[in-house]
Amino acid sequence: MLRKLVALAVTAALFGSGLGSTDALAETVSTERHKVTVSTLADKLEKPWGMAFLPAGDLLITEKSGTLRRVTLSGDISSPLSGVPAVVDRSQGGLLDIAVDPNFGDNQYVYLSYSEADPQGGEGNSTAVMRAKLTANGLTNGKVIFRGAPKYKSGAHFGSRLVFAPDGHLFITLGDRYSAMNDAQTLDNHHGKVVRIKPDGSVPSDNPFVGKQGALPEIWSFGHRNVQGAAIHPTTGKLWTVEHGPKGGDEINIPEAGHNYGWPEATYGVDYDGSIISDKTHVEGTVQPHYYWVPSIATSNMIFYTGDKFPAWKGDLLVAALKGSQVARLDLDGDRVMHEETLFEEAVTQRIRDIEQGPDGYIYLITDDRNGQLIQIKPAQ
Amino acid sequence: MLRKLVALAVTAALFGSGLGSTDALAETVSTERHKVTVSTLADKLEKPWGMAFLPAGDLLITEKSGTLRRVTLSGDISSPLSGVPAVVDRSQGGLLDIAVDPNFGDNQYVYLSYSEADPQGGEGNSTAVMRAKLTANGLTNGKVIFRGAPKYKSGAHFGSRLVFAPDGHLFITLGDRYSAMNDAQTLDNHHGKVVRIKPDGSVPSDNPFVGKQGALPEIWSFGHRNVQGAAIHPTTGKLWTVEHGPKGGDEINIPEAGHNYGWPEATYGVDYDGSIISDKTHVEGTVQPHYYWVPSIATSNMIFYTGDKFPAWKGDLLVAALKGSQVARLDLDGDRVMHEETLFEEAVTQRIRDIEQGPDGYIYLITDDRNGQLIQIKPAQ
Ligand SMILES: [Ca+2]
Numbered sequence: 001m002l003r004k005l006v007a008l009a010v011t012a013a014l015f016g017s018g019l020g021s022t023d024a025l026a027e028t029v030s031t032e033r034h035k036v037t038v039s040t041l042a043d044k045l046e047k048p049w050g051m052a053f054l055p056a057g058d059l060l061i062t063e064k065s066g067t068l069r070r071v072t073l074s075g076d077i078s079s080p081l082s083g084v085p086a087v088v089d090r091s092q093g094g095l096l097d098i099a100v101d102p103n104f105g106d107n108q109y110v111y112l113s114y115s116e117a118d119p120q121g122g123e124g125n126s127t128a129v130m131r132a133k134l135t136a137n138g139l140t141n142g143k144v145i146f147r148g149a150p151k152y153k154s155g156a157h158f159g160s161r162l163v164f165a166p167d168g169h170l171f172i173t174l175g176d177r178y179s180a181m182n183d184a185q186t187l188d189n190h191h192g193k194v195v196r197i198k199p200d201g202s203v204p205s206d207n208p209f210v211g212k213q214g215a216l217p218e219i220w221s222f223g224h225r226n227v228q229g230a231a232i233h234p235t236t237g238k239l240w241t242v243e244h245g246p247k248g249g250d251e252i253n254i255p256e257a258g259h260n261y262g263w264p265e266a267t268y269g270v271d272y273d274g275s276i277i278s279d280k281t282h283v284e285g286t287v288q289p290h291y292y293w294v295p296s297i298a299t300s301n302m303i304f305y306t307g308d309k310f311p312a313w314k315g316d317l318l319v320a321a322l323k324g325s326q327v328a329r330l331d332l333d334g335d336r337v338m339h340e341e342t343l344f345e346e347a348v349t350q351r352i353r354d355i356e357q358g359p360d361g362y363i364y365l366i367t368d369d370r371n372g373q374l375i376q377i378k379p380a381q
Numbered sequence: 382m383l384r385k386l387v388a389l390a391v392t393a394a395l396f397g398s399g400l401g402s403t404d405a406l407a408e409t410v411s412t413e414r415h416k417v418t419v420s421t422l423a424d425k426l427e428k429p430w431g432m433a434f435l436p437a438g439d440l441l442i443t444e445k446s447g448t449l450r451r452v453t454l455s456g457d458i459s460s461p462l463s464g465v466p467a468v469v470d471r472s473q474g475g476l477l478d479i480a481v482d483p484n485f486g487d488n489q490y491v492y493l494s495y496s497e498a499d500p501q502g503g504e505g506n507s508t509a510v511m512r513a514k515l516t517a518n519g520l521t522n523g524k525v526i527f528r529g530a531p532k533y534k535s536g537a538h539f540g541s542r543l544v545f546a547p548d549g550h551l552f553i554t555l556g557d558r559y560s561a562m563n564d565a566q567t568l569d570n571h572h573g574k575v576v577r578i579k580p581d582g583s584v585p586s587d588n589p590f591v592g593k594q595g596a597l598p599e600i601w602s603f604g605h606r607n608v609q610g611a612a613i614h615p616t617t618g619k620l621w622t623v624e625h626g627p628k629g630g631d632e633i634n635i636p637e638a639g640h641n642y643g644w645p646e647a648t649y650g651v652d653y654d655g656s657i658i659s660d661k662t663h664v665e666g667t668v669q670p671h672y673y674w675v676p677s678i679a680t681s682n683m684i685f686y687t688g689d690k691f692p693a694w695k696g697d698l699l700v701a702a703l704k705g706s707q708v709a710r711l712d713l714d715g716d717r718v719m720h721e722e723t724l725f726e727e728a729v730t731q732r733i734r735d736i737e738q739g740p741d742g743y744i745y746l747i748t749d750d751r752n753g754q755l756i757q758i759k760p761a762q
């Protein structure tokens with residue numbers, strides 16, 4: 001109930017129109033199984049990175065430079081919300097993903113991932129996660145529940161997608177920080193890892209490396225490159241992730257507790273001159289990708305579509321991508337990919353940074369641009 | 382030993398050059414994992430349809446109009462071999478696939494599939510399979526070991542790929558004859574079926590419908606459209622097939638005994654105007670495809686690559702296609718497809734009708750044209 005009051009208050013106090021003088025632009029697109037409209041609801045977001053729906057249907061959207069905004073489906077964009085942590089807005093770093101607590105109605109918690117400077121004043125940085133309460137004016141009671149280690153001087157590969165498992169645990173996906181890629185194979189650091197914690201930052205006792213000498217207990221899986229997409233499979237409840245490959249070799253994985261996903265030992269990245277490359281694709285003790293792309297599509301986030309608005313897409317995995325401004329629709333039979341369709345390559349013109357399913361069953365995209373867009377996908381009439 | 386003598390005799394008596402005045406043309410092609418050369422060994426085959434390697438390394442190649450030729454890897458094409466059955470060379474019908482007995486060294490048996498006229502003089506035809514002995518001059522002792530029922534008046538969808546299972550049984554893939562598509566769902570006919578027989582034409586007692594009232598006992602699986610590709614998985618020993626979809630929806634299946642693969646009730650074929658189509662993709666009691674293509678690539682035959690010449694392709698499924706003159710390379714992890722690469726789209730310009738792996742570990746293609754080609758794929762130096 002509080003949430004609803006908050007929404008009304010924010011609407012009155014903070015919103016301006018996000019679409020300037022133009023109305024929402026709608027384009028009709030034919031796909032294999034549905035004819036859809038692609039509409040731009042707002043186009044004045046500044047490099048938006050992550051979005052999350054509040055139960056009432058408004059969106060919280062991060063902008064990489066460090067602002068968090070509340071956005072309505074009418075395209076109204078609020079002023080920056082207060083209480084957001086300071087971020088290192090450099091290269092790939094900044095304010096990144098946002099997640100809403102599964103019990104938001106009771107606790108009003110939201111979670112932000114971001115690149116955090118070294119509190120000791122060193123030159124390094126790392127991915128961190130803050131939990132805070134959403135109020136009418138912004139965030140309060142912010143608490144850092146995860147801080148990547150070590151702090152490392154790099155502007156690249158922060159990972160940072162946040163997803164809740166059905167059992168209430170929070171998965172945080174991380175990157176290898178590029179020049180620290182070899183760290184992805186050792187357990188004394190967070191580079192190239194997927195992490196699993198409780199929402200208060202404590203470590204679940206059933207994590208795979210709890211009590212293992214020299215291993216950080218919050219690690220769930222390792223050997224990843226830069227995991228920027230994650231979603232929970234709607235029927236198995238398992239975590240699926242998607243990561244950027246080096247040059248080709250973007251991967252979907254289904255990370256299991258304690259498993260090694262190979263990077264940088266094993267990869268499907270290729271040299272495009274067509275010679276046999278030395279990089280190995282199979283390395284003993286590492287798990288093959290579930291599915292991969294060559295050349296890279298530069299994967300961002302992904303969702304399993306579970307709504308009723310697109311019946312033929314129900315259960316499909318929708319993987320958003322920066323390259324080609326596309327969404328790869330993967331038709332699944334159980335876990336197995338049996339078909340890939342490329343969606344929206346023409347209708348969307350900016351790099352797609354995040355994809356979500358709304359409470360209304362429609363599909364929403366945000367695009368990575370100084371005039372970034374919020375896009376809505378609906379069935380065509 | 383006889384085989385070797387036969388080869389020498391045929392070489393002396395029958396061969397002319399298949400490539401006219403030109404030398405083999407070789408083009409170097411870069412792919413994701415291997416740089417290869419694509420060479421035309423012969424280009425005077427008339428609408429070749431099926432090919433099979435003899436143990437010594439020569440090929441037997443069928444031509445749709447009803448001729449069978451022996452072809453060397455030097456590009457020498459023999460005169461037509463004698464003893465080939467009469468075929469109905471009309472529309473998609475004609476002399477189709479050829480298989481060499483796994484014990485050819487002992488028995489010299491080869492198997493031909495073809496469209497056979499009604500022996501009673503009716504207007505119908507059906508796919509039939511003849512077994513015969515290969516001698517120096519041609520085939521002798523021909524015996525029809527399978528005759529599709531009913532004879533039906535249609536020029537389309539004969540299926541007709543022949544593959545031997547590791548246990549010595551012969552799989553024959555069939556088509557729905559197009560206008561008889563609904564027959565694919567009933568067991569009293571061969572339309573839209575995969576059939577499993579012994580090499581002498583008798584019915585294995587462990588076939589799924591043996592003793593079932595109203596069912597033809599040679600049926601292995603049903604609900605297929607037009608299965609023109611088949612191969613045995615090298616480690617599981619299971620049959621894999623590929624069939625043409627109606628308009629989109631070409632399918633790979635792993636046909637299990639007695640299972641229903643859905644056609645024409647369930648299909649991933651689409652209307653390209655983008656409206657939701659009425660065709661169902663999921664029907665209770667039918668098996669989903671293992672993998673499918675939309676739009677269609679018009680699949681012909683396929684192989685699992687098991688040689689040592691292309692190490693990074695070992696275990697991959699190579700699916701040849703008429704459309705785009707391409708080979709789809711499917712990278713497998715176990716049975717699961719984890720990646721598709723399109724090969725040879727530029728280097729091959731004619732529709733690819735058959736694909737085989739040679740005893741030398743190279744890959745061979747034949748193309749469907751009045752000046753059809755025999756093409757060899759080798760690693761580039
Ligand atoms: Ca990997």
Ligand SMILES: [Ca+2]
Pocket residue numbers: 604632642643644647648668669670
């Ligand atoms: Ca089917």
